[in-house]
Amino acid sequence: MRSPIRTVQIDRVGGPEVMRLHDVELPPPGPGQARVRHDAIGVNFIDTYQRSGLYPLPLPTGLGQEAAGVVEATGEGVTAVAPGDRVAYAGGAPGSYAEARNLPADRLVPLPAGIAAETAAATLLKGMTVEYLVQRTFPVAPGMTVLWHAAAGGVGLLACQWLRALGVTVIGTVGSEAKAELARAHGCTHTILYDREDVAARTRELTGGAGVPVVFDSVGRSTFTGSLDALAPRGMLVSFGNASGKPDPFDLQLLAQRGSLYVTRPTLNAYTATRAELLASAAAVFDRLGSGVLVAATPRRFALADVVEAHRALESRATTGSTILVP
Numbered sequence: 001m002r003s004p005i006r007t008v009q010i011d012r013v014g015g016p017e018v019m020r021l022h023d024v025e026l027p028p029p030g031p032g033q034a035r036v037r038h039d040a041i042g043v044n045f046i047d048t049y050q051r052s053g054l055y056p057l058p059l060p061t062g063l064g065q066e067a068a069g070v071v072e073a074t075g076e077g078v079t080a081v082a083p084g085d086r087v088a089y090a091g092g093a094p095g096s097y098a099e100a101r102n103l104p105a106d107r108l109v110p111l112p113a114g115i116a117a118e119t120a121a122a123t124l125l126k127g128m129t130v131e132y133l134v135q136r137t138f139p140v141a142p143g144m145t146v147l148w149h150a151a152a153g154g155v156g157l158l159a160c161q162w163l164r165a166l167g168v169t170v171i172g173t174v175g176s177e178a179k180a181e182l183a184r185a186h187g188c189t190h191t192i193l194y195d196r197e198d199v200a201a202r203t204r205e206l207t208g209g210a211g212v213p214v215v216f217d218s219v220g221r222s223t224f225t226g227s228l229d230a231l232a233p234r235g236m237l238v239s240f241g242n243a244s245g246k247p248d249p250f251d252l253q254l255l256a257q258r259g260s261l262y263v264t265r266p267t268l269n270a271y272t273a274t275r276a277e278l279l280a281s282a283a284a285v286f287d288r289l290g291s292g293v294l295v296a297a298t299p300r301r302f303a304l305a306d307v308v309e310a311h312r313a314l315e316s317r318a319t320t321g322s323t324i325l326v327p
Contacts, residue, residue: 003035006327007098013053016311019063019097023305025053025098029075034035034105040121041096041325042066043302043310045218046242050094051311052222054242058162064096064325068111068120080106080275086111088282091268097307098122099327106275114290122299122322125268126155127285129240130162133269135284137264138214138236140171142167142326145213147230148204150243151188152179154322158294159189159216165293171212173223175317185296207232214238221245233259242264243317251285254262297321309312 003026010018029035047063049055068088073079081087087108095101111120134140140163149164150156151172163170164187172181172188180191192202204211211232217223218241227237239247253263272278288294299322302310310323 003098003100005101006304007062007066007095008304009062010051010061013051013056013059015064015316016051016052016308019307020312021307026102029073029078029102031076032078032104032106033102034071034074034078034081034087034108035073035100035102036067036069036089036108037072037100038067038069038096038098038327039117040068041098041304041327042090042121042125043307043314043323043325044125045096045243046315047094048311049242050313054246062095062097062101063093064092064098066090066121066125067096067101068117068124069100071108072100073104074138075102080105081108081110087119088117088120088124089281090128091278092274095114097304097325101306107278109279112286115286118299118301118324118326119289119296121324122154123289123294123296124282124285126158126274126322127288128281129155130159131281131284132266132268133238133240134159134162134166134168136271137238137266138216140168143157144214145169145171145173145207145211145212145228147173147199148188149173149194149215149219149227151183151191152321153218155218156183156188156323157186157297161294163187163286165288173199173219175283192199194223199223199226199259200263203230211216211235216240219243221247224248224250228254228258228261228263231261232260234261235259236262236264238264238266255262299324301326 100129215227221241222244224247
């Protein structure tokens with residue numbers, strides 16, 4: 001039996017205005033699938049990259065990679081979940097901007113009893129991003145100092161808390177004094193106002209001229225060169241986003257000139273490719289939420305019908321923390 005739902009779709013790339021709300025008939029879940037009725041939907045920067053065409057998708061397409069809700073039905077062969085289960089998911093094919101959807105059951109993670117759906121939708125993708133970045137892409141260790149761009153953003157605030165618990169000193173870039181105060185309250189040791197200070201020079205000043213072993217950069221074009229300049233010899237630039245646009249092509253010789261540097265461009269999907277990796281990463285996030293290491297701020301809420309406004313707010317860089325859609 002088909003179920004009528006509302007879903008956000010685009011048939012061309014561009015600004016937030018290309019998103020449209022449609023009424024569609026959702027078929028029963030197929031083999032290996034589960035139908036999830038969404039209680040809350042996460043909004044992330046990757047959604048804006050896909051909407052704008054920076055990360056091309058076949059059109060027309062849905063948007064959104066994160067949500068939490070309840071399993072309504074399962075298809076043939078599904079054993080990972082059952083109807084009535086509270087679940088969440090992050091990553092994979094876009095399409096979470098909807099009241100419900102069918103998706104592979106093995107990409108769903110169980111939602112612990114103490115974690116609200118809105119908390120999961122606001123933190124799972126960002127939290128798993130922090131997990132793979134600081135524990136697997138570049139395993140940080142107590143006593144290290146790292147540079148984190150956009151420290152008052154949704155990923156940044158979780159990273160500051162996670163790294164503080166590990167005994168890591170965080171130098172965070174922010175866009176205003178208010179954001180600096182917020183980042184420090186979440187565990188950022190030093191803040192740099194990126195539009196008023198030379199980030200690389202200030203980072204070297206804070207590290208006694210040494211630079212940092214790793215820079216985590218989700219901003220992209222406007223911060224790329226400064227990130228390289230802030231690194232210690234044999235340091236690593238972890239470029240995991242493009243909020244200011246895709247970095248320009250560069251000569252690899254620049255890495256040699258700056259001290260045999262490394263650059264990597266990781267993705268969440270690659271680090272949660274197997275179900276075992278997915279469950280372990282999600283469990284790391286939920287465990288830290290449950291223990292209080294991570295304290296999720298109240299997300300900014302928009303109705304599903306107000307998705308255009310939600311994207312405009314996110315891209316303005318006026319927001320802090322997380323943003324969700326409520327069906």
